Amino acid sequence: MATQREVGALDRGADVDSPVLLDLQHACIVHGAGRKAVVAVEDLTLSVAANEFVCLIGPSGCGKSTLLKAIAGLLPERSVQGRITVNGGTPTRARRANAFAFVFQDPVLAPWRTVLENVRLPLEVVGGSAQSLASRSPQELIELVGLSGFENALPSELSGGMRQRVAIARALTLQPSVLLMDEPFGALDELTRDRMHAELLDVWSTTSASVLLVTHSIIEAAFLADRVAVMTPRPGRVKAIIEIPFPRPRLPELKTQVTFLKKTNEIRTALELAT
């Protein structure tokens, strides 16, 4: 499968032999109840294949975060209409099977736990069955995100980028099949963000997870994704899907190439048409 990523990246999104892992059919998400109810997402159809990287891009308040929560089975079932299936089952079932990991905009670390203890938290929660779920030890994951030597540091002793690396390492602890990321680099400065883009792709290439990443950044979406889903303002729905055919592994230099800039323009135009 690894070779497929390197050479066949161009048509991975629509690949016939990669099964659909995450499927949303006419999903509709309502916040609150009665008169105060707000439709956050309306008639949204989107699918993510196994081992695919999809970015959701759209204006603020188009219900992207809500959508991620619905997929993770965090919202009450009555607020979700339409069909969301993960691995053929309901989101809640997938959650019970530890299919998901979530990376928030803020690192959301426990400030009293060291880096190692934060990365280990999912193992502690899952308990006895943990060993079978984790293919890599917390120590290995910390190394993977480049934080060796900081195992015993507290989050308050780290920079913003380092904290987000801890959050990514923690997300990979239980080998999720779906990695949900809600503007994970939104709070970082531009240079750090660039570095994190490359690192995320590196780390992801060692996993078998599908990624659904919400972002405001056109460059981020074009650099990371196999496909970019462009959303309309609230109530959010998918207005366009743009294939990103650049081969992997993608290097930071890609961002300066003309073909890349053309792609970002294509996304920009689609965004403007959607709003």
Place this chain on the structure above:
Amino acid sequence: MSESVDQRLTRAVIPEEPRPPLALQVLRASRVWLVLLLSLAAWELLTRLLEIPNYLLPAPNRVIGELTDKPGLFLEGLRVTTIESVVAFAIAAIAGIVLGTLIARSPLTEELLYPYLNIIRVTPIVAIAPLLTIWLGHGMTPIIVVSSLIAFFPIVVGTVLGLKSVDRDLIDLMRILNASELITLRKIRLPNALPHLFSSFRISAPMAVIGTLVGEFVGGSRGLGYLLVAAEGQLNTSAVFLLVLMSAALGIVVFNVVVFFERRVVRWHPSARQ
């Protein structure tokens, strides 16, 4: 022109201030205590010069004389009051944390209990202390009950606040991991509540000492509070002064024990960093 950035940086380092002479250092370290010593000396001098009678304002040496005359009596009182205060604080802490947890985690408990807890809070416990003595006798029990009642409310508030002020995303993270309510409480909510809890301990621990004194005042037969009542009855003002000082010292010690543990337990919290 050719010097490296490193060299220039080294040169730009601000020179360390020269150490002041030793005498000045000693003075700086001890000046707080000097104030105390000087005021005691002034107090001693004035009472002697103005020949103020002992029952009105005893000189410091008379106050210390009380302790050296009958050390057994006063130290036994201190021992009893310390035990009662510590036990009362422990009970208040356990009851406060349990009740606070129930209130924070269950809206029904909050609705049913909170108003009545508030009534207990605003009730002058001193007023019901005699009643407790009637119910529970003259031993340590009524005193400990009075003291716990006075000390426990801040702990309830601290627990509720601490458990509720947790990052929503951290809770969502635990839900994604299918963590049970108990595991979330143990791994996230309780550690998160510790700084608030210790803030409430700082308030409650000295309150437990005051509560104990109040209890002893009303219905005790031992302890600093009881001795205070006796000394006042005999117009033994120097003993009163001594007992007040001992009570205050106990409060200070208890407070600092809490701070000592707080520094160790919640080292991660911003408040622990200077």
